[in-house]
Amino acid sequence: MTARIANISIHAEDPAALANFWAAVMGYPTWVSWPEDELAELRTAGMSDEEIAERAEAWDGNPNHQRFYFTRYNRERRQRNRMHIDVTPFEDRRASRLELETERDRLVALGASLEKELVGSWGPYEEYAIMMRDPEGNEFCLQ
Structure with missing residues (x-):
């Protein structure tokens, strides 16, 4: 099981x-x-x-x-989320930065807010995500 x-x-x-x-x-x-x-x-x-x-x-x-x-x-919420949801606009592939920015704009129009962009690398892999909050302040990342 x-x-x-x-x-x-x-x-x-x-x-x-x-x-x-x-x-x-x-x-x-x-x-x-x-x-x-x-x-x-x-x-x-x-x-x-x-x-x-x-x-x-x-x-x-x-x-x-x-x-x-x-x-x-x-x-009252006393601390930052210890766990969050990562969402992506596609089921079958990684989104490009432009596609993530387009999805970010759609989510902001729905009521999300932008927290910050996360740019870095993990070994040879670029890491790019957009940290956001839902309308009640729960953190999630768009990647």
Whole structure:
């Protein structure tokens, strides 16, 4: 048996809004709500609409694609992210700097902010990434 990542879980002040940001980043459908059958089960279990709205997801339903899961978190962030997500605009190849800059501009238009560009090398390999933050300040890199 081997492990796999089930979800990328992110604490959020506004789970639905952050789900929609990441859905747009990943090309997933816009988050609207949980499926009607799940909503019925949650309500039958005694959950209010407010409690149900404390969670959201960004996913296209494809088990081969990563699911992002958001849960309301109202506590103060005390430190920098110890782990972050790296995203790339292509599945099958490395993006050029121009392609990364174009994707950076798209993500900024969606609500991301630019933190800094990371330029360096690892042995003979050029390393170039763009450190960004989602609308709630979570770090991620575009590479």
